[in-house]
Amino acid sequence: MNDYQIEINLSSAKKQKPAFDSLEFGKNFTDHMFIMDYTQGRGWHDPRIIPYQPLKLDPSAMVFHYGQSVFEGLKAYLTKDQEVLMFRPYMNMERLNKSNTRLCIPAIDEELAVQALKKLISVDREWVPNVPGTSLYIRPFIISTEPYLGVASSKQFQFIIIMSPVGAYYKEGINPVKIAVQNEYVRAVKGGTGNAKTGGNYASSLKAQEVAEETGYSQVLWLDGKENKYVEEVGSMNIFFKINGEIVTPELNGSILEGVTRNSVIELIKHWNIPLSERRVSIDEIYEAHKRGELEEAFGTGTAAVISPIGEFFWNGEKLCINNGETGQVSKKLYDTLTGIQRGEIDDHFGWIVKV
Numbered sequence: 096m097n098d099y100q101i102e103i104n105l106s107s108a109k110k111q112k113p114a115f116d117s118l119e120f121g122k123n124f125t126d127h128m129f130i131m132d133y134t135q136g137r138g139w140h141d142p143r144i145i146p147y148q149p150l151k152l153d154p155s156a157m158v159f160h161y162g163q164s165v166f167e168g169l170k171a172y173l174t175k176d177q178e179v180l181m182f183r184p185y186m187n188m189e190r191l192n193k194s195n196t197r198l199c200i201p202a203i204d205e206e207l208a209v210q211a212l213k214k215l216i217s218v219d220r221e222w223v224p225n226v227p228g229t230s231l232y233i234r235p236f237i238i239s240t241e242p243y244l245g246v247a248s249s250k251q252f253q254f255i256i257i258m259s260p261v262g263a264y265y266k267e268g269i270n271p272v273k274i275a276v277q278n279e280y281v282r283a284v285k286g287g288t289g290n291a292k293t294g295g296n297y298a299s300s301l302k303a304q305e306v307a308e309e310t311g312y313s314q315v316l317w318l319d320g321k322e323n324k325y326v327e328e329v330g331s332m333n334i335f336f337k338i339n340g341e342i343v344t345p346e347l348n349g350s351i352l353e354g355v356t357r358n359s360v361i362e363l364i365k366h367w368n369i370p371l372s373e374r375r376v377s378i379d380e381i382y383e384a385h386k387r388g389e390l391e392e393a394f395g396t397g398t399a400a401v402i403s404p405i406g407e408f409f410w411n412g413e414k415l416c417i418n419n420g421e422t423g424q425v426s427k428k429l430y431d432t433l434t435g436i437q438r439g440e441i442d443d444h445f446g447w448i449v450k451v
């Protein structure tokens with residue numbers, strides 16, 4: 096394996112750290128960041144760790160105008176033995192490159208990116224929070240920086256990694272969230288960018304999210320963009336249902352994000368021999384299963400959200416309460432197992448953990 100030359104320029108002053116027992120999601124940032132440039136002809140060059148600071152970009156930088164950008168989200172955890180573990184970083188970097196391909200951004204070297212993560216986390220190790228339920232959220236992203244207003248792929252990019260000590264993503268913590276099914280706006284369509292992790296997908300989701308929040312719902316459940324019928328994903332999570340003993344999740348179809356937590360949950364469920372099917376699932380099927388009393392559980396999965404039990408759906412003017420609004424058994428077992436592996440408290444038989 097190459098040992099990549101990543102230049103390190105340490106900050107002269109350390110920021111005050113927030114209290115780790117009352118962390119909010121994504122509000123505090125560590126002392127350093129990673130940055131690397133791409134220029135046509137040279138490729139990716141000058142990987143470096145520098146003090147966390149604002150970016151200096153030309154107002155005509157293409158990212159501001161045409162949104163050619165991609166991002167990732169992953170986490171690092173502190174174990175009881177004071178080791179720092181990352182969860183499936185190679186899978187995130189592989190997905191970043193898939194998003195790059197879709198957005199015409201040059202591929203990054205995945206091994207270099209994982210080494211950059213290790214070095215950056217080592218430099219800011221004191222920022223990995225030590226309180227149960229917290230972690231260091233890592234946000235790698237790539238932006239197009241060429242100063243040019245023509246619609247074309249940029250010839251310059253920056254790959255940046257920032258990090259933030261975080262608590263729970265939802266204010267509900269690990270308690271069930273309420274979700275409104277969206278049937279006016281759509282998130283993604285076949286052939287679009289739905290399975291790429293690009294800012295535009297999130298920008299276009301905000302309107303529906305705002306409407307849902309006004310009526311007391313945390314998130315939106317998106318249906319397919321063609322027939323407005325099949326379940327796709329929730330705002331920041333993939334979705335799973337337990338229907339009459341079987342776990343059902345929408346199959347990947349190009350417009351659904353290929354979640355790392357989704358993949359891990361599927362592997363765990365298979366490992367436990369619980370019946371599982373990845374297939375198209377319509378909102379009518381969910382409604383009917385609920386009416387028959389067979390919708391036993393629903394939960395979302397995501398890096399930020401981990402496993403988020405769903406206590407209620409709002410659909411077609413009706414409130415569908417699931418499992419009396421309480422966390423179901425499978426959701427709880429998945430949460431405990433996944434976070435146990437992530438924190439080094441449960442053996443990792445899957446090869447998911449990478450030590451820093």
Ligand code: COI
Pocket residue numbers: 167168169297331332397398399400
């Ligand atoms: C994640 O779960 O890491 C995400 O990227 C979702 C969201 C915070 C945008």
